[in-house]
Amino acid sequence: LKKIKLSANILEENDLAANKARKYFTKQNIFVINFMGSPGSGKTTLISGIIKLLKKKYSLGVIEGDVATAKDAEKIAKLKIPVALLNTDQIGNACHLTSKMIRKAYKKLGEKVNILFIENIGNLVCPAEFDLGEHLRISMTSITEGDDKISKYPPMFMKADVIVVNKFDLLRHFDFSVKGVKKDIARLNPKAKVFYLDATAGKDLDKFAAYLEERLINLQFTIE
């Protein structure tokens, strides 16, 4: 009971911080997007692809969550975009980011941005519970992981605004039922916007970027 109570307290504390952060980001005209997904589902590749499409029009920034190493942050830095790295093994909560960590990392970016991408820890469980003050929540899986991941990790996909099924170019090589996935999404999160992408080749990334822009405008952010 003690454990459950404390865990509820941690979540409640995070929710309060997240709501405060969201208000701050909204007021500052910063559209915040939280990318979550399995290890190796293609989060960094997708964010990199979107950056290439949007960086001429918007000022962009990235917060990179990683248990250890700066590998993903280095990939982003090559795109000449400000990036702040959060190594969670240095902080004590290795399995997910929290709203408090985001506020600190945002300050480290050192630049005013218009769209802030957050790459969460590769994990289909814990990050789902932690609101980061984002305006849009993206949950990713990929063809190579098998077609059962959405049903097996429901909180991650039930709370998503967008579900991305990546590595779609590999569909014919794997025993993967798109019909089954569509059924699972219809059951767990029928309102989610769904994209089937090949982030490495960049297929349909233009549609994904157009959708992000549409959301930005609908939420009444302005282009800076």
Added chain:
Amino acid sequence: LKKIKLSANILEENDLAANKARKYFTKQNIFVINFMGSPGSGKTTLISGIIKLLKKKYSLGVIEGDVATAKDAEKIAKLKIPVALLNTDQIGNACHLTSKMIRKAYKKLGEKVNILFIENIGNLVCPAEFDLGEHLRISMTSITEGDDKISKYPPMFMKADVIVVNKFDLLRHFDFSVKGVKKDIARLNPKAKVFYLDATAGKDLDKFAAYLEERLINLQFTIE
């Protein structure tokens, strides 16, 4: 500070329970193997393949950890092996199994077994911290996840007795450096036994099964 203290208490409590459980399992001549890895890395497929190779010689049992659904447990049950399902979303600690959960699940198996396979939650972070009273710890990743997972999730691979790189048949289709992985393992866990497998096709599973038998004998378990 309060949070860190409690977290340390939870881990300490689990370690004590795990050591007690390991003594019990050893005394009962039950060789316990904990399979951990990314979602979709092939844990169920690998366990199923090993079961087919060993079930004539040993009495086997499986504890299936899953956030939700009975999908993996149903796959194992088809092999006519006793299986106990742990759905962690019903228990409150969704991201990993604990030693306490294992003791309860073991009782549900209802049969005396000689080798007990545990399939942990698909997660490269949290399960690494929780000793389940096992005798052998197997950490899995796969070619399709990319070659950086061992360096990016060090605790999962530093504490492993065995590291499995699965879906090795797909190597030529992915930008994956085996040399890099070997370097990471040499740096983080040079004593680990490493297998490059294709669990779906069953390639080299005989060598993996032979290794498990060798460990069983070395640890002075007897064949029942």
